[in-house]
Amino acid sequence: MDKALLEQTIDICRRAGDAILEVYNSSAELEVDTKADDSPVTAADLAAHRVLAPALAELLDGVPVLSEEQEMPSFEERRQWQRYWIVDPLDGTKEFIRRNGEFTVNVALIDGGEPVLGVVYVPVLDITYAGCRGGADSEAVAFKRTADGETPIRVRALQPRLDAGEPVELVASRSHGAGAVDRLVERIESAVGEVACKNMGSSLKLCLVAEGAADLYPRLAPTCEWDTAAAQAVVEAAGGTVVDEEFRLLRYNSKDSLLNPFFYVIGDSSFDWRPLLTK
Ligand SMILES: Nc1ncnc2c1ncn2[C@@H]1O[C@H](COP(=O)(O)O)[C@@H](OP(=O)(O)O)[C@H]1O
């Protein structure tokens, strides 16, 4: 993939982050509306969308943009798309409202149903996670950029941690699917050993697996395709995988519904997770 395209995408995400922070840092009371699926939406979601949609449409000529904050095109229309941008202008709206900083701007480029480039930007922390696939004459790229500089990121191996008596580290949602995660934790504890579980909002959970700060993110609750595409591109470029409950790779734009199946984000896929994760 094109590193220049990745940099241009990062720049657009940072501008969307600035639009979010203007709302976040303003002293006005935050107005929260509820969407058809009962999820919250704020002026910040819409402000970020208004930065992202036109900028991405201009970036790649003729490549459509699918954003959470727009009217959804029909599957009849979408299924014609070989490449498109998929955008969640503000993932973790609940965390935004709680003002805990755990929300992200998410942009991915999908090609043939696969996320090939992704940017996850964390406005409050000014952290960027970015990744793209390699091409015929280029390697995959995955990195984390902060005000202090940029470091390549890579998922971590699990077995050496277990051999050293370290716990399996899970990340999970603050708001969704807690019961199913508790049952999974019990299963891993009885089969493998100690589990440590950290709760976090938004697509940051996938990024923690990508940067080797967690081993597994089980998502046993609904998400939409825009919630996962960007961070999946980062995870895959960093050596990890995202699979459904049958261990099939998570894919995009293959059906009428934009809901994802439940899924697992796995850092070390050389570890035999199947007995733990399949029923
Ligand atoms: N019933 C549901 N159907 C579809 N997606 C849902 C959902 N409940 C939660 N989500 C998704 O889960 C995301 C939040 O996940 P988490 O709890 O891990 O932070 C939400 O992102 P938004 O904040 O962009 O709406 C929303 O898209």
Ligand SMILES: [Mg+2]
């Ligand atoms: Mg979201």
